[in-house]
Amino acid sequence: MRLFPVLLWILFPGYQAVLVVKGPRAVRGQPGGLVTVRCQYNRGFEALPKFWCGGRTWHCSNGRIVETTGSQAVVKQGRVSIRDNHTQRVFTVTMENLTLADAGTYQCGVLKTGHPDPRNSVKVIVSSGLTKQPDAPSSLNTDLNFSPTAVVNDTRFIILFLLLLLLKGLIFLSIIGATVWVSMLYQSSCREMKPDGQGCWAVTGPWSVCGRPGGSVTVRCRYEKGDEDYSKFWCREATTLETWRCSNGHIVETTWSEAEVKRDRVSIQDNRTRRVFTVTMENLTLADAGTYQCGITRPGLNLRHTVSVIISPGAHTPVLHGERGPQSVACPA
The missing domain is CATH 2.60.40.10 (Immunoglobulins)
Structure with a gap:
C-alpha cells in the first residue's frame, strides 16, 4: 500500500494527489521501437505544465526528461516527446528508438507550484523477445481504459484516508481549544491579582x-x-x-x-x-x-x-x- 499521498496530504493541505493523474501501470516495447503513454488528469489542471521523468517514488531522478509549456504544442527532447490535449484532459508521452537502457519506472505528472506534484507511476518494459513492430506501439500502449493507481483501488486505503482526515480535524480542534482555555485561565487569574490589568497580558x-x-x-x-x-x-x-x-x-x-x-x-x-x-x-x-x-x-x-x-x-x-x-x-x- 502506498502511504506517500496520505502523508503528503497531512503535511500539505493543498495536496490533491488522489485521482488527479491516472494512466497505465505498465507499457511494453522492443529495441528500436516506440512506446506511447497516455495520462489523464482532472478538470481545472488544463493550463498547468505536464511532465515525464524517471523515478520510482514521488521524486524525479535527474530532473524532468520532457515538459509541456502549459499549452497544447508538442515538446520534444531527444527521443522523447510530450503533447497535451486540454479538451480531452489527456497528455501523451512518446519514447522512440528504444534501447534496453530505457527500461525502468517513470512518472507522468502535473507541475503544481507550491505543492507536491500529482503523478502516476508507469513501468516501461523493453524486451527483445517481441515480434518487431517499429511503426506502431503495442496494444498495451493504446489501451485507453485508464485505471487509477493501486492506492485508490484499495478499500483499506480509502478507510485509512478518512480516518486520518478525522484525526487531523480532532487534533486541530484540540490545539485551538487548549490555546483558548490557557489564555482565558491566565487572564482570569491575573485579573484577580491585579484589578487594573497591568502586566496581565501584552x-x-x-x-x-x-x-x-x-x-x-x-x-x-x-x-x-x-x-x-x-x-x-x-x-x-x-x-x-x-x-x-x-x-x-x-x-x-x-x-x-x-x-x-x-x-x-x-x-x-x-x-x-x-x-x-x-x-x-x-x-x-x-x-x-x-x-x-x-x-x-x-x-x-x-x-x-x-x-x-x-x-x-x-x-x-x-x-x-x-x-x-x-x-x-x-x-x-
Missing part, C-alpha cells in the same frame, strides 16, 4: 466604557515594548465560545504607522512613543452596545483585550455584571 485597557446615544466613547489600550511596528485593530468579539476571534473582521485597523485611520463613525490612532493606541466611537446608538476587542495583529495568534461598551439612554448609572461581580459604571454627563 494588551491592556479598560474592562468597560459607557456612553450615551449621540455621544462618544474613547478606549485607550496599552501594549508592551517590541510591539510598536505591528498594526493595531478594533473589532466586535465573536460568540462566547469563540472569544479568540473577531466577528465579521476588523472594524478599523492602523496601517503600521501613527497616522489616524477612520472608518465611518470609528477611528483609531497609535502612539508608539507611549505605546498606547486610542479608539473613538462617535454618534453612538443603542446598537453599538456589546463586547469589543482592541488588539495587535501578530504572526500566529493575535494579542487582544476585551472591552464592554455600554450605551445608557437614561440619567442613571448602569451596573455591569462582570467577572469581578456587580460594578457601577458612570456614564459621562
